[in-house]
Amino acid sequence: MKKIRITLKSINQVHKFTGIAVCVFLIHLSITGIFLNHTEDLGLDEKYTDSPMILALYNISMPNKEESFLVDNHFISRFGNQVFLDNQPVFKSEVPIIGAIIFNQMLVIAIENEIVLLTEEGELIEKLTTANGVPVNIQKLGAFNSLLFLKTSNQVWESNDEGQEWRVSDSNFNEWSNEVVMPDEKTQQVESYFLGKGVSLEQFFLDLHNGNIIKGFGKWILDIIAIFLLLISISGVWIWLRKKRY
Amino acid sequence: MLVIILLASSLHARGVYQTDKDFLDEVYDNTPPKSKRIMLVGNLRESVEKILDHPYGSLRIRYWKKEGRTAWILEEIGKVEPITFGVVIKEGQIQKIKVLEFREIRGWEVRYPAFTKQFEGASLKGTKLDRNVDGISGATLSVWAMTSIAELSLFLDEYVKNK
Numbered sequence: 001m002k003k004i005r006i007t008l009k010s011i012n013q014v015h016k017f018t019g020i021a022v023c024v025f026l027i028h029l030s031i032t033g034i035f036l037n038h039t040e041d042l043g044l045d046e047k048y049t050d051s052p053m054i055l056a057l058y059n060i061s062m063p064n065k066e067e068s069f070l071v072d073n074h075f076i077s078r079f080g081n082q083v084f085l086d087n088q089p090v091f092k093s094e095v096p097i098i099g100a101i102i103f104n105q106m107l108v109i110a111i112e113n114e115i116v117l118l119t120e121e122g123e124l125i126e127k128l129t130t131a132n133g134v135p136v137n138i139q140k141l142g143a144f145n146s147l148l149f150l151k152t153s154n155q156v157w158e159s160n161d162e163g164q165e166w167r168v169s170d171s172n173f174n175e176w177s178n179e180v181v182m183p184d185e186k187t188q189q190v191e192s193y194f195l196g197k198g199v200s201l202e203q204f205f206l207d208l209h210n211g212n213i214i215k216g217f218g219k220w221i222l223d224i225i226a227i228f229l230l231l232i233s234i235s236g237v238w239i240w241l242r243k244k245r246y
Numbered sequence: 247m248l249v250i251i252l253l254a255s256s257l258h259a260r261g262v263y264q265t266d267k268d269f270l271d272e273v274y275d276n277t278p279p280k281s282k283r284i285m286l287v288g289n290l291r292e293s294v295e296k297i298l299d300h301p302y303g304s305l306r307i308r309y310w311k312k313e314g315r316t317a318w319i320l321e322e323i324g325k326v327e328p329i330t331f332g333v334v335i336k337e338g339q340i341q342k343i344k345v346l347e348f349r350e351i352r353g354w355e356v357r358y359p360a361f362t363k364q365f366e367g368a369s370l371k372g373t374k375l376d377r378n379v380d381g382i383s384g385a386t387l388s389v390w391a392m393t394s395i396a397e398l399s400l401f402l403d404e405y406v407k408n409k
Contacts, residue, residue, distance in 0.1 A: 092327075119305070126306040131266030131319065132281055164281075 008242050015235040022228045029225075032209040039202050050198035057213055062194050068182040069100035075186050076100040076109060079194070083109070085122040087189035099141030099177030103148060104162060110141035110150065110177075115163045128163050135166055140176040149173045259354035262347045266319050269332040269346055270310060279312040282406075290405065297373050297398050303328065307402065315341065316406065318399040322391040324350045329391050333399040340368045340396055353388030365392070370400045 039045055055061065063080025070076075077084050081092050085107065098110040106125065107118040113136050117125040128134045140151035149169060150157040158169035204213075211218035270278035284307045286294055295301050303321055310317040315336045321328040327349035334342040343365045345357040355361065361382060368375050375397055381389045 117306075124304040126283075126304050126308065129266045131270055131278075132308065 008239065011235050011238050011242075015232060015239060018228045018232045018235070022225055022232060025225045026229075029209065032205050035205045036202075036209055039205075044201040044205060047201045048198035049201060049204060050195055054199055054204060055195065058199055060195060060199070062191055065182070065187065067097045067179050069097065069177055070180045071100050071107060071177075072102045074107075075180075075182055076107070077182055077186075077190065079190055082193075084190055084193070085118065086186070087193055088122050089193060090118060090122045091116060091124055091127075098138050101141060101143050101177050103143045104146075106162070108141065108143070108148065108163070110138045112136075112138060115141075115150075117163070132164065133166055134163065142173060142176045144173055144175065147171075147173075149176075151176065260348055260351065263357060264332070264344065264346050266330075266332070266346065269319065269344065270317060273315070273317050273332075273334050273342070274310070274312055278317075279310050281308045281310050283308045284402065284406065293373075293401065294398065297401055298322065298394050302398075309402065309406065311406070316399075316403045318402065319346065320395050320399060322395050322398075324348075324353050324388045324391050326350065329356075329388060331392060331395045333395060335399060335403040338369050338400065338404065340365045340400065342366070343392065343396055343399075345392075350388065353382075353385035355382045355385045356388040356392050361389075362392075365396050368396060368400075370397065370404065373397060373401060375400075 035042065035044065049055075052061075063082070066078040066080075068075055068077035074086055075084070076097065078093060078097050081094050082089050083091050083093050083097065093111050095112045098112065100107065100109045102108070102120070105120060107120060107122075109116040109118065113130055113134065115128040115134050115138075117128070119125060130136055135150055135152045135155070135157050137152050138150050139153060140149075142149040142151075146160055147169075148159045148163055149171075150159075150166065156169045156171070156173065157166045158171065158173075159166045207213040211220075211222035214221065264272075284290070286302055286305055286307060291301070303323075307318070307320070315334055318333045318335070319330065320333065321330050323329075329345060329349065330347035332342075332344045332346045333340060343362050345354075345362075348354050348357065364377075364379050365375075368377055370376065375393065379389065379393050
């Protein structure tokens with residue numbers, strides 16, 4: 001069996017290669033360390049980033065904007081499966097909103113096979129389904145005087161008791177609730193529900209520094225770097241002592 | 247492979263097991279009565295909140311009554327998403343309880359008749375069930391949700407009887 005001999009040359013090799021391996025990480029640790037050391041001076045704890053790339057690292061994302069309707073200066077919108085009254089979440093729906101109107105001081109929202117009744121403040125009163133006689137495959141929603149109207153694939157329906165009972169209508173009602181474009185300012189208000197303020201720069205630099213930015217194995221990478229730093233220190237002292245002897 | 251099987255089974259567990267309409271048709275032999283409604287206001291709202299430990303999700307609850315039986319379609323949060331239950335009460339006892347729609351990824355085992363059978367014949371003792379319900383490992387929150395809905399529907403049945 002070949003005997004392994006620790007020579008100055010082999011220690012020099014270890015020192016050299018661990019030095020190259022850790023130098024990038026040392027630069028990274030030094031820069032993030034300087035930022036963390038001056039968190040308060042730089043105001044990092046009060047500054048937030050909403051960069052999509054950084055937010056994605058924290059699993060924070062904005063769902064797709066779906067439909068939006070304007071009702072009495074209030075926007076009813078759906079982002080992902082969450083329905084909002086302005087920026088207030090009110091209920092969830094996997095299927096699109098067909099229409100939204102105000103009727104008898106209630107918000108009436110139609111989705112495919114359901115009518116959702118909300119108070120003007122956004123509190124859920126009730127969801128009316130096919131079990132309550134609501135027609136299926138709703139395509140349009142509207143109201144006129146004391147009547148609610150629904151349009152399905154082949155018929156128009158009307159109700160005079162807040163959607164409790166529906167009958168086929170013979171009226172030529174045609175003022176349906178239609179989608180509108182939600183202004184950017186209103187969209188940003190909803191965004192804050194999902195994104196909050198964003199991520200504080202202090203948190204971001206801390207997670208960069210300690211490796212937590214890479215979920216799962218980030219801290220193990222930092223552990224390996226720490227072992228390399230131990231190796232470089234020990235090998236450095238070893239080389240210095242050997243050189244001193246000669 | 248195991249992960250794929252487990253993921254597929256949990257996704258398969260989510261969904262509508264029975265529509266509200268089909269549930270009522272089943273309960274009332276295809277001739278369900280017209281629905282009635284209760285507004286959750288005042289003392290009633292407080293009592294409901296006490297049973298659930300939180301306010302009910304809507305201001306109005308609908309029920310169906312025919313031939314001495316009341317049917318209730320109620321929702322309660324499991325872990326994150328609401329579970330829709332159908333409950334039938336006769337003479338102050340649960341005749342049937344079913345999961346109509348399940349939206350969570352865990353805890354769907356409460357749908358099995360072997361589990362729901364425990365509720366049959368249960369009545370109220372105060373505001374709690376007159377019996378202990380055996381839990382299911384990994385479905386604790388769904389079991390709690392079903393128990394709360396059983397208690398709530400018995401309480402509401404008593405309320406509409408005395409109204």
